[in-house]
Amino acid sequence: MKATDIPPVDTVKEPAPAVSKAPAPGGKEKSSEGKVLNVFSHGVLVIWAILVVMPLLWAIMASFKTDDSILSTPWALPDKLHFENWSRAWGQAHMSDYFLNTILVVGGSLIGTLLLGSMAAYVLARFDFPGNRFIYYLFIGGMSFPIILALVPLFFVMNNMGLLNTRHGLIMVYIAYSLPFTVFFLTSFFRSLPSSVAEAAMLDGASHTRTFFQVMLPMAKPGLISVGIFNFLGQWNQYLLPTVLNTDPKYRVLSQGLVELANGQGYKGDWSGLFAGLVMAMLPVLAAYIIFQRQVVAGLTAGAVK
Numbered sequence: 001m002k003a004t005d006i007p008p009v010d011t012v013k014e015p016a017p018a019v020s021k022a023p024a025p026g027g028k029e030k031s032s033e034g035k036v037l038n039v040f041s042h043g044v045l046v047i048w049a050i051l052v053v054m055p056l057l058w059a060i061m062a063s064f065k066t067d068d069s070i071l072s073t074p075w076a077l078p079d080k081l082h083f084e085n086w087s088r089a090w091g092q093a094h095m096s097d098y099f100l101n102t103i104l105v106v107g108g109s110l111i112g113t114l115l116l117g118s119m120a121a122y123v124l125a126r127f128d129f130p131g132n133r134f135i136y137y138l139f140i141g142g143m144s145f146p147i148i149l150a151l152v153p154l155f156f157v158m159n160n161m162g163l164l165n166t167r168h169g170l171i172m173v174y175i176a177y178s179l180p181f182t183v184f185f186l187t188s189f190f191r192s193l194p195s196s197v198a199e200a201a202m203l204d205g206a207s208h209t210r211t212f213f214q215v216m217l218p219m220a221k222p223g224l225i226s227v228g229i230f231n232f233l234g235q236w237n238q239y240l241l242p243t244v245l246n247t248d249p250k251y252r253v254l255s256q257g258l259v260e261l262a263n264g265q266g267y268k269g270d271w272s273g274l275f276a277g278l279v280m281a282m283l284p285v286l287a288a289y290i291i292f293q294r295q296v297v298a299g300l301t302a303g304a305v306k
Contacts, residue, residue, distance in 0.1 A: 056282070063275040070271045082272065089261070089276040097250075098257030099280065105167055105242075105253060106235045109174035113231055114224055116175065117182030122212055124183070125190035126198070136187065142180030151244050158245055165248035173241055178231045185230075189223035190216070225295040229288060236285055254281045 062070050063085055065078040089095050124136050154173070155164075163169025193216065201211045217224075239255040246252065252260065261270075261277050289296070 059275055059282075060279055063272065063279045065272060067271050070275075085272040085276040086280070088270075089273040089280065093257070093261050093273060093277060095254075095257055095261075095277050095280055098252055098254045101167065101251055102236065102253040105170050105174065106232065108167070108171040109178070109235055110228060110232055112171065112175040113178045113182050114228055117179055117227070118186055118217060118220065118224065119212070120179070121183045121186035122190050122216060125187045126195070136183075139180045139183040143184060147177060147240065151240070155244055165246055165251055167251055170242060170246055170251075170253075173245060174235050174238070177238075177241065178235065182227050182231060185227045186220065186223055189220055193219050222295055225292050229292055229296050232288055233285060236281075 058075075061078065062074070064081045064083070065085075066082060069076065069078065120139075124132060158164050158169055158173070161169075163172065197219070198211050198216055201215045202208075206215070237255060238253075239259075242253050242256055246256070249260075258274075258277055258281060261274055
């Protein structure tokens, strides 16, 4: 037989059997562990929320009750809303004066802190000059210095300058107390901002001052709001500094007023008025955080991603 007479060989291959993928070992275990971890984390958050919210709600509820009902049935709802507790705390306990003093002091110190802190942070973040890192680390060191160690020399310095028992003196102390953290926070934030925008403004003829106030400062708005909220909380709740440097009853702030309200009760026990004053002091802080909550989160995360 000739070679050409050899029958052709069938070259069609049979399809390979489908191989079923076996489940990865430990897949079910990982999913179950993730569910357990998720349930545990949510449980911790719920417990933490209860621990935070319950005392606040109880204080608000107690501010509308009478003294007898607060002591006899502390967890019961008020029989009616006693708004006279708020009016008594606002007028007779002079909470209105303390509230006004606190707004003036905290408002002035907050504006000064953000203005001076942003300018110092911008220079430290954008310009290289001899002593840049040294000045930056000085601000960092100010964060670790306990304020209680400076109270005695600070008292005598303020006394020699005639700034004791004055609003502007307390504003200056609050600014100095809040600058280290503000500069530390905003320096990292300004470093994360694109430098091309500032360079384009300089090429268009803008000065350094105009570039900062009209270009870079608006871009740093999330960071300013975040650090402003933190400074607002710290300055609003400050008690040690005004107690030492502000002994005049005419210029007392809210923290001093609440202590005075608690100590001035004696054996009378005006608990309803005390709770009303406490809620008055808490409401501005809660309102500020609720209003600027998204900006705070945006400011904390914006500096981490370029």
